[in-house]
Amino acid sequence: MTDFSALRDQVVQLTKEVGKFIFNEAANFDVSKLEHKGLNNLVSYVDKEAEQRLVAGLEKFLPEAGFITEEETKSEQGEEFNWIIDPLDGTTNFIHGLPVYSVSIALMQHDELVIGVVYDITRDECYHAVKGGGAYCNDKKISVSGAPTLGDSLIATGFPYYSFDLMQKYLQVMGSFMQSCHGVRRLGSAALDLAYVACGKFEGYFEFNINSYDVAGGALLVQEAGGQVTDFRGGKNFVFGREICVSNSPAVQQEMLKLIEPFWKA
Numbered sequence: 001m002t003d004f005s006a007l008r009d010q011v012v013q014l015t016k017e018v019g020k021f022i023f024n025e026a027a028n029f030d031v032s033k034l035e036h037k038g039l040n041n042l043v044s045y046v047d048k049e050a051e052q053r054l055v056a057g058l059e060k061f062l063p064e065a066g067f068i069t070e071e072e073t074k075s076e077q078g079e080e081f082n083w084i085i086d087p088l089d090g091t092t093n094f095i096h097g098l099p100v101y102s103v104s105i106a107l108m109q110h111d112e113l114v115i116g117v118v119y120d121i122t123r124d125e126c127y128h129a130v131k132g133g134g135a136y137c138n139d140k141k142i143s144v145s146g147a148p149t150l151g152d153s154l155i156a157t158g159f160p161y162y163s164f165d166l167m168q169k170y171l172q173v174m175g176s177f178m179q180s181c182h183g184v185r186r187l188g189s190a191a192l193d194l195a196y197v198a199c200g201k202f203e204g205y206f207e208f209n210i211n212s213y214d215v216a217g218g219a220l221l222v223q224e225a226g227g228q229v230t231d232f233r234g235g236k237n238f239v240f241g242r243e244i245c246v247s248n249s250p251a252v253q254q255e256m257l258k259l260i261e262p263f264w265k266a
Contacts, residue, residue: 014057050087086213090189104191106216116220127195129224144248145200150255153203156193194218198225204247228253
């Protein structure tokens with residue numbers, strides 16, 4: 001039987017090592033080496049090198065596991081275990097010198113998240129969780145906020161930067177949230193949005209057109225910190241369904257889903 005706690009500790013150490021590489025590269029980043037995967041979808045040699053280092057380390061920890069990776073360093077999926085990796089979540093922030101970016105790693109066993117790690121690189125804060133074992137920031141156990149209603153909440157989101165066909169709907173959803181909570185923030189790293197819900201900095205987060213590697217690690221953090229995680233319809237398809245809604249409580253979750261539903265019917 002796999003010892004997920006011991007495996008998590010190995011992943012945390014690897015993530016910090018790769019995070020240190022990313023942090024050091026930020027000081028002398030060469031913008032001329034940027035690549036464009038699509039409209040406003042940027043990738044750098046830092047993303048690619050970081051992912052290669054992560055894959056090399058994770059292969060040693062759990063050789064039978066497959067991979068789902070943003071930069072497709074390795075993409076063969078395993079029968080039981082799969083690592084889901086975003087080597088640098090917040091690449092646009094990174095290349096502009098905005099210190100809000102992270103490494104996100106999750107391990108899925110069949111269709112269940114069992115390990116989640118999100119490293120807030122510039123703050124040297126590593127959020128981590130094992131299914132059933134609670135959520136932590138470094139060595140301190142964390143929990144979601146106790147804010148009772150959406151009206152007491154600070155909410156995070158992400159803005160579409162390509163595939164703008166649903167943009168008008170999303171702006172309407174955002175308008176509803178802006179009138180119903182303390183404020184709406186857009187940091188530019190979904191993994192950190194989720195980690196910050198887990199530790200109580202945000203009460204909720206929602207986004208569409210989002211990828212599994214952006215949210216898998218952080219989703220488990222929120223669950224293990226006592227929060228709620230669903231898709232926009234209240235279902236469980238939040239890792240691969242390209243939409244996610246999270247909050248600190250069932251009550252706030254229902255308020256959020258009620259704001260989203262009129263504009264996002266199936």
